[in-house]
Amino acid sequence: MTKALIELExxxxxxxxxxxxxxxxxxxxxxxxxxGSGKTSRFVLPMVRExxxxxxxxxxxxxxxxxxxxxxxxxxxxxxxxxxxxxLIVIDGSGERTLxxxxxxxxxxxxxxxxxxxxxxxxxxxxxxxxxxEQTFEALLRQALRLMxxxxxxxxxxxxxxxxxxxxxxxxRLQEPYYKEQxxxxxTQRAHQPPPIQCIYDEVTATHRMWDTLDVRTRSNLQSMxxxxxxxxxxxxxxxxxxxxxxxxxxxxxxxxxxLLISIDGIRHAKVARLVACVAKGRFxxxxxxxxxxxxxxxxxxxxxxxxxxxxxxxGNLYSDIEALAMIRSRGGFLVTSAQSLSAIDSIVGVxxxxxxxxxxxxxxxxxxxxxxxxxxxxxxxxDYKDRLIDTSHHELPKKMGIVTYPVRHEREIRVPxxxxxxxxxxxxxxxxxxxxxxxxxxxxxxxxHNPVY
Ligand SMILES: Nc1ncnc2c1ncn2[C@@H]1O[C@H](COP(=O)(O)OP(=O)(O)OP(=O)(O)O)[C@@H](O)[C@H]1O
Ligand SMILES: [Mg+2]
Numbered sequence: 169m170t171k172a173l174i175e176l177e178x179x180x181x182x183x184x185x186x187x188x189x190x191x192x193x194x195x196x197x198x199x200x201x202x203x204g205s206g207k208t209s210r211f212v213l214p215m216v217r218e219x220x221x222x223x224x225x226x227x228x229x230x231x232x233x234x235x236x237x238x239x240x241x242x243x244x245x246x247x248x249x250x251x252x253x254x255x256l257i258v259i260d261g262s263g264e265r266t267l268x269x270x271x272x273x274x275x276x277x278x279x280x281x282x283x284x285x286x287x288x289x290x291x292x293x294x295x296x297x298x299x300x301x302e303q304t305f306e307a308l309l310r311q312a313l314r315l316m317x318x319x320x321x322x323x324x325x326x327x328x329x330x331x332x333x334x335x336x337x338x339x340x341r342l343q344e345p346y347y348k349e350q351x352x353x354x355x356t357q358r359a360h361q362p363p364p365i366q367c368i369y370d371e372v373t374a375t376h377r378m379w380d381t382l383d384v385r386t387r388s389n390l391q392s393m394x395x396x397x398x399x400x401x402x403x404x405x406x407x408x409x410x411x412x413x414x415x416x417x418x419x420x421x422x423x424x425x426x427x428l429l430i431s432i433d434g435i436r437h438a439k440v441a442r443l444v445a446c447v448a449k450g451r452f453x454x455x456x457x458x459x460x461x462x463x464x465x466x467x468x469x470x471x472x473x474x475x476x477x478x479x480x481x482x483x484g485n486l487y488s489d490i491e492a493l494a495m496i497r498s499r500g501g502f503l504v505t506s507a508q509s510l511s512a513i514d515s516i517v518g519v520x521x522x523x524x525x526x527x528x529x530x531x532x533x534x535x536x537x538x539x540x541x542x543x544x545x546x547x548x549x550x551x552d553y554k555d556r557l558i559d560t561s562h563h564e565l566p567k568k569m570g571i572v573t574y575p576v577r578h579e580r581e582i583r584v585p586x587x588x589x590x591x592x593x594x595x596x597x598x599x600x601x602x603x604x605x606x607x608x609x610x611x612x613x614x615x616x617x618h619n620p621v622y
Contacts, residue, residue, distance in 0.1 A: 174218045176211070179598075180614035188531070190224075192605045193467065194497040196528055198475065199506035199600075200542050201535025206598040206615065207506040211533050212473050213242045213618035215504050219469055220246040220427060227425040227468040229418055229452045231445045233434035233477045235260070242618055243429050252427065257416060260431045261408045267430070268415045269326060269447055271454070276324050278368060281317055285310040287450040288397060290480040290487035291443060293516075302482075305393045311375035312336045314368065315347070318354055326411035330402050337394040340387065342380055351376050400439040405432075409444050418448050419455035422468045434477050445478035450487040456501030457486070465500045475505040476512045481521030490521060493528035509539040533602045534587070536595040543589045549603050550610045552583040586610030 172187035188197070197215070199207040219226050220243070232239035240258070247256040259265045270276045271283060289306040316322055316332045336347065351373055358369040379387075400406055409432065421428040430448050434441030452470045459465060472478055482488045493503060507513060513522045534546045559578040567573070587601050587610060595601075595612060602609040 173222060173224065174215065176214050176218065177616050178613045179616055181611065184609075184613055186533075186602055186604065186609065186613060186615065187607075188604055190467065192531060192607075193469070194500070194502050195530025195605055196493055196497070196503045197505070197531035197533065197604075198526075198529045199533040199535060200510070200537060200539070201506075201508070201533075201592075201600070202537040202539075203508055204597065205535035205537060205595070206600070206617070207508075207533075207535055208238065208473055209617040209619075210535075210598045210600070210615035212471065212504065212506055213239070214616070216242060216471055217246040217618060219471070219504075220252060221250045222467075224467060225425040227422045227466065228427045228471060229422060229448060229469070230427065230429045230471045231448055231473070231478065232429060232431040233441045233445055233472075233474050235431040235433040239473065240429060240431055243427065247427060255426045256429065257421060257426060258429045258431070259409065259416060260429075261405060263408050263413045265416050266408075266410055266413045267444065267448060267451075268417045269329070269410045270324065271419065271451060272417060273324055273415065277317060278314065278365075281310060281313040283454065285313060286485050287447060287487050290450060290482065290485050291397060291446050292393060293396070301389060301393065305390055308337065308375065308379060308390060309333075309394075311372050311379075314372045315350060315354075315376070318357070318369065318372065319350060320353070320357070326407065330398065333394060333398050333401070338391055338398055340379065340391065347376065400443040403437075403440050405437050405440045406443060409440070410447075418451035419458070422452055422455040425466055425468075434474065438477075442477055445472065446480060446487070449478050449480075453487060453492040453496060453501070456496045456499045457492070459499045461498055468501050470501070470503045472503065472505045475507040476516055479513055479516055479522075479525065481517030481525065488521075489525040489528070493525065509537065510541050511539060531602070531604045533600050534592055534595075535600045536592060536597065538593045540589075543592055546587045546592055546601055547585045547589055550585070550587045550601055550608050552585050553610070555582055555584045556580070557582045 171189060173190045173193060174188040176186040178184040178186065199211040201207050216230060219228055230239065230243055244256065247253050257265065259267055269284070271280055285306055288309060289302070292302055292305065312332055315336065316328070317324070354369050354373060358366050361369060416428065418428060430444065432441045432444050449470060449472065456468050480488050481490060483490065486492060496502070510522060517525070532545070532549070534542065557580045559580070560575050562575045563573040565573060598617065599612045599614050601612055
């Protein structure tokens with residue numbers, strides 16, 4: 169077996185460790201289990217501690233969408249113990265530090281627009297029956313942002329971004345002089361551009377014309393899609409995470425091997441937490457995918473205690489978990505996450521997308537839970553063991569003098585599932601079965617919580 173990079177110790181069976189090699193870690197890890205089954209205290213937090221202590225300096229983006237103090241205390245403590253306090257950067261909505269939604273605001277141009285469009289597009293609720301609307305909306309969003317950056321002296325900050333989305337997409341007034349003037353200016357600028365850029369100018373102008381001439385019903389559909397974005401983007405809490413303060417780039421922290429902790433209360437502010445988490449996650453995927461393929465490159469990990477908060481489905485979008493998780497492993501990127509049930513994920517991205525995203529996880533940790541599909545997965549993948557089936561039959565014939573009728577004993581070798589359906593529901597808090605790469609742990613492990621003096 170390859171050398172373990174991460175070892176999570178267990179109370180039971182004594183001396184057992186849940187081990188992850190570098191390769192295993194790159195297979196992505198998901199803990200599944202009901203509320204209070206031990207996912208955070210027995211898996212995610214010990215994993216974070218180990219990742220921070222790892223001799224290989226791992227760049228970490230940690231999304232704490234509970235913001236109850238547990239994750240931040242664990243991260244701070246581990247960073248101090250590992251002598252990495254200087255590597256730790258915290259964004260918690262206090263305004264001191266904020267996330268750079270533009271990726272790199274100073275160099276935000278046409279390429280940046282494409283990236284930001286896909287990133288914002290990944291936040292729109294997905295449905296396979298809605299593909300036409302999603303794609304039209306993304307095209308419109310792209311042109312709205314292009315119109316903004318192609319101006320001679322574009323104002324590029326968070327407020328300007330929201331202003332453009334609200335004014336151009338949400339409130340769109342036909343023939344608005346402000347935009348008519350901007351589009352006219354583009355026509356003059358176009359003449360001084362190389363041909364590929366001229367095409368972009370043409371597209372912006374054509375889309376502007378189309379947007380003006382759409383029928384009212386089509387336009388109002390697209391406007392309501394805009395509202396689902398601008399609502400969370402324009403909330404005071406979102407401003408506290410994206411504007412003002414010292415702007416931090418997720419890509420920069422990932423590349424430098426630092427630890428970026430982003431805390432936001434996803435229970436009280438679910439939509440803004442999803443927005444913040446998806447932006448940070450998207451920027452992480454992008455940073456990892458920009459790297460060269462190199463087996464020796466330092467690892468970069470994303471820790472997301474509650475996967476449903478930031479799960480993204482869909483195809484043809486780099487920020488979809490289906491696509492990104494399949495690609496980041498070859499560039500040294502990995503995800504550690506948890507979820508209470510698969511049904512919760514289904515209600516966000518649909519069954520097909522959830523199944524596709526789930527197929528990217530080589531490591532599954534099964535805590536106590538009553539999700540029938542998780543039962544099936546555990547039962548199928550954790551294998552079986554040999555057992556003996558003994559069958560004894562007694563004769564019911566009337567006893568005859570001098571004749572003894574012995575019971576007949578049949579013995580058969582059978583295979584029984586190591587984790588039969590229903591076994592997960594009977595686990596105690598902190599107990600789990602696990603599958604790490606090709607290694608199955610078919611006997612329940614009792615994992616040690618991150619802080620035994622709780
Ligand atoms: N260090 C610890 N020592 C002992 N028990 C703990 C410790 N930390 C948490 N617990 C308890 O363990 C149980 C599991 O908590 P945990 O937060 O890990 O569950 P969870 O699976 O993450 O739940 P949720 O899905 O609601 O986040 C809870 O009852 C909690 O009070
Ligand atoms: Mg938890």
